[in-house]
Amino acid sequence: MGCITNLVSKVQYENFEEGEFYNIELRSLDETLGMIQQFPWQAFRHSLFSVKLTNPSITIEQTDGSYLKVSMYYYGKFIAYFLNGVGKLSFVIVDKLEEIEIIVKRFFENRVSEIEWKKYFEWVYDKKRHFVSRSFNYTTTWKGVLRLMSVELTIFVILSLLLLLLGNVGIVEVLALVLALLWFCLPQIILLINYFIFSRKHILELSRWHNEFSFGKGNNIIKYDKENIIKIVSSSNNWFRCPWNNYYIYEINFRDGSSIKFTNLIIRSFTFDLKFPNQHIKDQHRFFPLVRINNSR
Numbered sequence: 001m002g003c004i005t006n007l008v009s010k011v012q013y014e015n016f017e018e019g020e021f022y023n024i025e026l027r028s029l030d031e032t033l034g035m036i037q038q039f040p041w042q043a044f045r046h047s048l049f050s051v052k053l054t055n056p057s058i059t060i061e062q063t064d065g066s067y068l069k070v071s072m073y074y075y076g077k078f079i080a081y082f083l084n085g086v087g088k089l090s091f092v093i094v095d096k097l098e099e100i101e102i103i104v105k106r107f108f109e110n111r112v113s114e115i116e117w118k119k120y121f122e123w124v125y126d127k128k129r130h131f132v133s134r135s136f137n138y139t140t141t142w143k144g145v146l147r148l149m150s151v152e153l154t155i156f157v158i159l160s161l162l163l164l165l166l167g168n169v170g171i172v173e174v175l176a177l178v179l180a181l182l183w184f185c186l187p188q189i190i191l192l193i194n195y196f197i198f199s200r201k202h203i204l205e206l207s208r209w210h211n212e213f214s215f216g217k218g219n220n221i222i223k224y225d226k227e228n229i230i231k232i233v234s235s236s237n238n239w240f241r242c243p244w245n246n247y248y249i250y251e252i253n254f255r256d257g258s259s260i261k262f263t264n265l266i267i268r269s270f271t272f273d274l275k276f277p278n279q280h281i282k283d284q285h286r287f288f289p290l291v292r293i294n295n296s297r
Contacts, residue, residue, distance in 0.1 A: 004108055008061040009035065014044055015277060017208045018054045019134030029108045032060060033101050041072055051079065053130035060107060067131040068107045070100050082112055089127050090117035136207040138267040140199045148192055148246060148265060152185045191247045195265040198291045202262055206275050215260050228254045232276060235284045249289050263291060
């Protein structure tokens with residue numbers, strides 16, 4: 001089979017998220033080889049470097065749904081990963097960049113079967129996450145609702161199973177259990193309803209490496225730049241034993257005096273913290289972190 005004229009290629013640098021890429025374009029074979037030759041491989045070969053699937057690299061997409069990712073290996077070597085159309089991952093380690101160029105040519109020519117690939121044995125959850133581009137859009141979903149109420153739902157299921165095992169339980173006992181759970185969960189239910197109403201139309205597009213991100217609701221989506229941020233505040237009840245200490249409000253303040261506010265109903269707190277590697281996120285204790293509904297931009 002002849003060489004395909006152009007294929008999509010894209011770049012990853014250090015500290016990129018899985019599925020986060022830069023400079024995504026259709027390129028010819030010569031353009032792709034030129035990009036590989038000009039990539040600053042040596043700049044990333046430092047003492048903290050480790051081999052992993054999401055690393056400084058160049059990824060090329062074939063028309064049949066397969067991917068070739070070129071990255072670094074230890075001792076000045078290089079590694080190429082090949083993910084075929086059915087999700088089988090293989091790799092090959094070479095000494096020189098010129099050998100990588102031969103592999104890339106074979107990939108463009110649909111002749112990767114001529115390469116002596118080794119099966120990738122290390123277990124990886126969803127291998128495609130390291131090759132396929134993600135949008136990094138965050139919105140309110142029922143999955144987020146269940147995540148915030150996971151502890152309360154678990155307690156409810158366990159107690160329900162205990163009642164079934166005990167048997168001969170009357171309606172009074174069942175009502176007493178339901179009322180007790182509602183009383184225990186009332187603060188969380190109030191916060192959840194508050195967050196849901198506030199966040200239901202919010203759309204956040206935010207990745208770790210890209211400085212530009214966007215936030216808003218409906219057709220009113222505004223672009224922002226991380227370079228213009230002066231302060232990020234994370235408000236929650238930070239008492240360890242507080243039942244609602246997993247509810248967070250985030251406020252980002254910019255140099256022009258504007259600010260945006262959203263909750264962890266649309267993005268996990270752990271995920272949010274990773275998005276700003278060069279920014280300090282100030283933790284602010286609030287006993288009951290309700291958010292004002294009329295300030296929903």
